[in-house]
Amino acid sequence: MKITEFKDRFPDEHSCRIDFKLKREKEGVICKRCFHKEHTWLSKRYQWHCKGCGFRTTLRSGTLMHDSKLPLRTWYLCMAFMGMTKKAMSAHEMRRQLDMKRYEPVWAMMHKIRKAMGQRDKRYELFNSVELDEGYFPQATPIAIKLKRGKGSQRKKNVLVMAESTPLENVNTGKKSSHCRFFKMKVLQTGTADSINQELRESINEKAIVFSDKATNYIDIAKYVEGHVKIKSDKQSTNESLRWVHMAISNAKRTLLGVYHKIRGVNLQCYLDEFCYKLNRRYFGDRLFDRITIALASSLCIHAD
Ligand SMILES: [Zn+2]
Secondary structure, X not given: OOHHHHHXXXXXXXXXXXXXXXXXXXXXXXXXXXXXXXXXXXXXXXXXXXXXXXXXXXXXXOOOOOOOOOOHHHHHHHHHHHHHOOOOOOHHHHHHHHOOOOHHHHHHHHHHXXXXXXXXXXXXXXXXXXXXXXXXXXXXXXXXXXXXXXXXXXXXXXXXXXXXXXXXXXXXXOOEEEEEEEEEEEEOOOOOHHHHHHHHHHHEOOOOEEEEEOOHHHOOHHHOOOEEEEEOOOHHHHHHHOHHHHHHHHHHHHHHHHHHOOOEXXXXXXXXXXXXXXXXXOXXXXXXXXXXXXXXXXXXXXOOO
16 A cells, blocks of 8 residues: 555544454454453444443454554554565664654564464465475574674574475476465474474465475474475476475565564564565555454454563
8 A cells, every 4th residue: 555545544543443443343353251242332432342241342452452552543554564565674664654752662563563464374274285495594692682793693593484386387388387375484493303393284284295305304294294295405306396485585584684684583483474474465466454454453462472
């Protein structure tokens, strides 16, 4: 969405609240106390009144925004900027665009929006043919950030990257290629086969066929999916069969390191969630903004966050 269009659609706090109300109702408002689904809307208070027990639910209650004091329009503007930038925007730049004084609330808001994106993408499993590989993302340790050391103090974080890829063959020339659909990227706590298998089971449908190289950590993959094709690790075969995961890994590194310079390991997953969310919706164009607001409307606050 363009900024001029944003100003027309959302001139004030009220217009944002009404939009958010409709999106939450579409996703379904559930009473926290009695799990009833029917409510009446108290328009003056911007709250839902449970028809079952009378409990009131505020607009933000239960979502990742529940403890934020920022106006809803600030959240909306932030989501508009995140949706309109093709790659990514730093919190410093966002703070400037939103004309806010402090950096921390802006960073926290962006981080929650990324979390909502991650929660939304977690609902989908990868099907059919799935390419799988690992990428190593440099991360700055807290000490390295403090001391502002160079690359020497950076450690790498292991990320499992998966891409749905449909094989295509040109009937005239016989040339083989593939078409990509959805991507997932998961930070691995350890690089062991167990941690890979756990992420794989959460991300890939059991009827899928997985393509990977012959790394020893991939030894158990066939137990969890319909088939596992191991590809010879030479340049030509990996370029063909693991084309999309490699493309995604190099694009993600370029985007993340270009914008954020230093990412702490604990935060890497959220940045990857934003990257994948946008990559998976690369053809959405101006509709992306509304999808992000829906992701936030359907987000769940988890107290561990
Ligand atoms: Zn109730």
